[in-house]
Amino acid sequence: MSNFVVDQLGFVRRQTVDYVRSISDADAEIIPAGLKNNIIWNLGHMYVVFEKFAFQLTGEETNDPANFSKLFSPGTKPSDWDIEPPTKSQIINLLTEQMERVESVLSSNLKEEINPHYKSSTGNTYSTVEQLLGFLIYHEAMHFATIKNIKSIINNS
Template sequence: MSHFVADQLKFVRRQAVDYVRNITDSASEIIPTGLKNNIKWNLGHMYVIHEKFAFQLTGEETKYPANFSKLFDPGTNPSDWDTEPPTLSQLIDLLTEQMERVESVLSSKLKEEINPHYKSSTGLSFTNAEQLLSFLIYHEAMHFATIKNIKSIIESD
């Protein structure tokens, strides 16, 4: 799928995945003082929101692993987890596979209208897959920056 929005989205995802490859599973679960989430939560949240925007809202098949909504939906946080989260390695595999699905499933449908149109909680309206993927660039980059911040805090302690 050679399309600017899709290429940018793959770039941001690849940057995030490459950045966390050498973090230990235990380090990915540290919640720095003053924050609500950890690296693992941010990665799982990226996966969940990507499923919603890239697949659910476009009418395509979603792949939510067991307990992912409970663990990683907006408003959740690791201090409330009562079930074992996936390992960092499992998250990396899921995030990588997810981008492959975006490419294979949506490459020819970027301009197709979604029905119903989607209006975000902040009032932003989306009418096609390309717009949804464009939003995901912002979302992924925001969480990648958070991951980098958390790692920096962990390393300075």
């Protein structure tokens, strides 16, 4: 079943994954001067937040690889890492599988109410699966833009 929100979420995820595939592993680990995070962190962060909004908050089974929350939750940064992060390729595989789970698990439950409703740190309240996925479109696009910005800084260094 096709749905605009799921389609748009898939679109921005594909754009991100296709873009980062061409970035070298070395470049994906560079933290440009003045920034806190690198491309790897942004990809892992997208995965962690997506798991929370698409699966945890909807009552579905999550797939949180070991140490992902420690590495990629809001407020974390590579300079604090004391464990080896996953590779760009590993995260890309997880991001691809994650969208497949949305399509198979959530696409038929979009209008379902979530309980309890979720109030974000910015004061927005989400009450349905579709609303949570709608937020993820914004979140994914914001981090895609950040990734492109980081790559542009690296290219111009």
